[in-house]
Amino acid sequence: MADVARHPRIELHTLATVEAASGSVGNFKVKIRQKPRYVDVDACTACGDCAKVCPVLLPNEFEAGLMTKRAIHQLFPQAVPAAYVIDMDHCLGTNPIACGKCAEACGVHCIDYDDQEKVFEVEVGTIIVATGQDVMDPTPFEEYGYTRYENVLTSLEFERLISPLGPTLGHLIKLSDRTLPKTVAFIQCVGSRCDDGRGKPYCSNICCMNTIKDSLLIRDHWPDVEVKIFYIDIRAFGKGFEDMYKRSKAAGAKYIRGIPGEVMEDPETKELILHVENGDTGRLEEHRAEMVILSVGMEAPADMRKLQTILNLQKTPDGFYLEAHPKLLPVDAATKGVFFAGTAEGPKDVKDSVTQASAAAARALRLMAEGKVHIPAITSTIDEDLCKFCEVCAKACPYGAITVDRKTKKPAVVAEAACAGCGTCGAECATGAITMKHFTDEQIIAQVDAMLADRPEEKIVVFACNWCSYAGGDFAGVSRLQYPPTMRLVRTMCSGRVDKKFVLHAFAKGAPVVLVSGCHYVDCHYIDANRWTQKRVERLWDQLERKGIRPERLQLEWISSAEGAKFQTVMEAIEKIRRTVTPEEIEHTKKVLEKNLLEVPILV
Amino acid sequence: MSDAKTKGPRIPCRYKCLRCGLVWEGSYVKGVMEELSCPSCASNSQRRLKEKKPPAEKE
Ligand SMILES: Cc1cc2nc3c(=O)[nH]c(=O)nc-3n(C[C@H](O)[C@H](O)[C@H](O)COP(=O)(O)OP(=O)(O)OC[C@H]3O[C@@H](n4cnc5c(N)ncnc54)[C@H](O)[C@@H]3O)c2cc1C
Numbered sequence: 088m089a090d091v092a093r094h095p096r097i098e099l100h101t102l103a104t105v106e107a108a109s110g111s112v113g114n115f116k117v118k119i120r121q122k123p124r125y126v127d128v129d130a131c132t133a134c135g136d137c138a139k140v141c142p143v144l145l146p147n148e149f150e151a152g153l154m155t156k157r158a159i160h161q162l163f164p165q166a167v168p169a170a171y172v173i174d175m176d177h178c179l180g181t182n183p184i185a186c187g188k189c190a191e192a193c194g195v196h197c198i199d200y201d202d203q204e205k206v207f208e209v210e211v212g213t214i215i216v217a218t219g220q221d222v223m224d225p226t227p228f229e230e231y232g233y234t235r236y237e238n239v240l241t242s243l244e245f246e247r248l249i250s251p252l253g254p255t256l257g258h259l260i261k262l263s264d265r266t267l268p269k270t271v272a273f274i275q276c277v278g279s280r281c282d283d284g285r286g287k288p289y290c291s292n293i294c295c296m297n298t299i300k301d302s303l304l305i306r307d308h309w310p311d312v313e314v315k316i317f318y319i320d321i322r323a324f325g326k327g328f329e330d331m332y333k334r335s336k337a338a339g340a341k342y343i344r345g346i347p348g349e350v351m352e353d354p355e356t357k358e359l360i361l362h363v364e365n366g367d368t369g370r371l372e373e374h375r376a377e378m379v380i381l382s383v384g385m386e387a388p389a390d391m392r393k394l395q396t397i398l399n400l401q402k403t404p405d406g407f408y409l410e411a412h413p414k415l416l417p418v419d420a421a422t423k424g425v426f427f428a429g430t431a432e433g434p435k436d437v438k439d440s441v442t443q444a445s446a447a448a449a450r451a452l453r454l455m456a457e458g459k460v461h462i463p464a465i466t467s468t469i470d471e472d473l474c475k476f477c478e479v480c481a482k483a484c485p486y487g488a489i490t491v492d493r494k495t496k497k498p499a500v501v502a503e504a505a506c507a508g509c510g511t512c513g514a515e516c517a518t519g520a521i522t523m524k525h526f527t528d529e530q531i532i533a534q535v536d537a538m539l540a541d542r543p544e545e546k547i548v549v550f551a552c553n554w555c556s557y558a559g560g561d562f563a564g565v566s567r568l569q570y571p572p573t574m575r576l577v578r579t580m581c582s583g584r585v586d587k588k589f590v591l592h593a594f595a596k597g598a599p600v601v602l603v604s605g606c607h608y609v610d611c612h613y614i615d616a617n618r619w620t621q622k623r624v625e626r627l628w629d630q631l632e633r634k635g636i637r638p639e640r641l642q643l644e645w646i647s648s649a650e651g652a653k654f655q656t657v658m659e660a661i662e663k664i665r666r667t668v669t670p671e672e673i674e675h676t677k678k679v680l681e682k683n684l685l686e687v688p689i690l691v
Numbered sequence: 692m693s694d695a696k697t698k699g700p701r702i703p704c705r706y707k708c709l710r711c712g713l714v715w716e717g718s719y720v721k722g723v724m725e726e727l728s729c730p731s732c733a734s735n736s737q738r739r740l741k742e743k744k745p746p747a748e749k750e
């Protein structure tokens with residue numbers, strides 16, 4: 088961090104949060120709100136004379152509440168910038184009773200009680216989100232007695248307790264009597280891999296190795312202290328991790344496969360009693376320890392929603408930010424020009440956080456160095472004369488690339504650098520004001536017309552998305568899987584592009600069955616554009632039924648690029664449906680939809 | 692349109708499979724889109740049946 092602060096081309100805004108952002112890759116405008124520090128950063132020498140005279144004592148969050156701080160304090164010893172800060176909620180200040188002791192004590196006169204909050208805007212080309220994680224709260228796990236027993240601590244509290252700069256200057260003591268514990272027990276997976284609603288269902292990734300590290304530290308510094316680790320299984324998958332696990336066992340740490348059902352305290356001796364079913368022996372065992380460490384996991388910060396909305400980011404069900412692609416774009420957000428670093432994207436240790444941060448910086452640098460972005464020529468364009476300002480396109484765009492204002496009747500504008508070309512806006516626009524370059528209505532309808540020009544009753548029109556279902560078809564082909572030759576594929580970038588008028592046009596031209604296919608929900612290459620596909624198909628089913636057309640004739644399928652076999656089964660099943668469609672039915676449909684034929688754009 | 696939108700309760704409902712015709716008991720969350728598949732034929736063409744409410748009883 089010190090290097091960052093010193094770097095001539097890095098501007099550091101501490102005590103600051105992002106309030107708003109507009110624009111797109113290359114041209115973001117970010118509004119920042121910076122809290123007042125009440126201390127002049129440049130003048131402060133961090134001598135600490137101010138804190139010595141401050142009369143207000145507060146719990147120190149950095150020390151996990153195991154130490155106190157003054158209302159004027161340095162956030163932690165290596166904080167950057169190396170300057171003090173006043174907690175104005177607790178400072179006695181000059182009002183109502185004048186304190187002002189810190190200002191008197193400060194030799195360089197750097198304290199300013201009237202410092203104000205600043206709101207300012209910066210222009211940036213790319214954004215890296217590195218907002219990190221929160222530590223899980225063990226209080227819902229009442230059986231471990233965290234709120235009842237002094238000698239039950241979290242792994243984070245333990246981390247501070249044995250830190251050379253921590254509350255005891257690195258001495259391992261029990262909080263009850265300040266003596267060295269004879270036995271320290273670790274309980275793993277507190278809050279992680281928990282399905283009963285009190286914790287999180289995922290593995291927090293770092294807790295096993297953190298405990299192994301702590302066990303080695305204890306056995307190394309205090310060889311007389313016994314270490315017992317209660318676990319479900321040890322996940323030591325990283326480089327050198329298995330070796331560290333073995334060293335911990337060789338150093339004498341005892342590993343017991345089983346999570347204690349309860350921790351009780353002997354009220355006299357304050358000794359902690361743990362009952363556990365040992366998975367290796369199958370026996371119920373009683374263990375005693377003088378200190379119990381709850382190995383708490385990590386969770387997504389509670390206040391992620393604000394930044395998520397500002398930058399149009401997505402989250403996984405775990406609550407962490409979702410990358411644009413799990414394998415190919417693991418540090419990119421779906422919003423172009425935004426990248427992730429560290430635990431904001433998912434639980435990981437420092438090494439992986441640094442690796443991801445380096446990757447994110449390189450991804451950003453790649454764009455910045457070139458000074459321009461390449462966008463595929465498939466973005467949407469708006470015909471301002473046809474736009475009725477309904478805002479549907481703006482709502483449908485997964486990237487927030489469209490702005491339109493119903494109140495001021497400002498026609499839609501597409502930020503082309505942010506548009507990914509899924510075509511959902513084009514399919515949702517009811518007035519035909521949106522043209523998708525290279526996937527225009529005319530081009531798609533011409534394909535449908537050509538497919539159905541000859542013996543349409545023998546054809547199945549399949550709309551397939553570029554990334555998944557079309558690729559699934561390809562995969563079926565290269566795997567030599569046989570499927571009915573009645574299929575006719577229309578490729579769109581995303582199933583979100585499949586306008587209801589394409590489907591109705593196909594029926595009006597005599598298609599017995601139409602299939603709309605796209606990526607599975609988790610795989611949608613355009614964030615969540617395929618949800619709009621499903622909504623549209625559901626509306627079409629109702630509409631077809633009202634017109635006396637069997638909804639079964641319109642099918643919806645999610646097929647991934649790896650599902651060649653699914654492509655084959657789906658096509659075979661749909662071919663069976665096609666055979667049930669009678670010539671009379673097709674004639675009836677054509678008649679009912681004749682009017683629709685007139686509504687579709689006329690080829691020029 | 693995000694799945695992560697504030698979630699409401701799961702409302703029980705019936706789906707009809709537009710492939711094999713199976714009618715199955717499922718549930719949905721208002722305003723949340725989910726990937727559906729038929730428990731019998733695995734098709735994704737699942738139509739939520741709009742059940743008619745029983746007529747309100749008159750006093
Ligand atoms: C109990 C515990 C023990 C661990 N032990 C180890 C270990 O032994 N070894 C190891 O390698 N890893 C360990 N880890 C993991 C390690 O802490 C993380 O890998 C690391 O902190 C991730 O770094 P980060 O920068 O992504 O996130 P963080 O360290 O969480 O930093 C995120 C920063 O962003 C700031 N921030 C958040 N939201 C905003 C916002 N909206 N605007 C501005 N700023 C914001 C936060 O204040 C914070 O300073 C442990 C984690 C826990 C919970």
Ligand SMILES: [Zn+2]
Nearest residue numbers: 708711729732
């Ligand atoms: Zn079925």
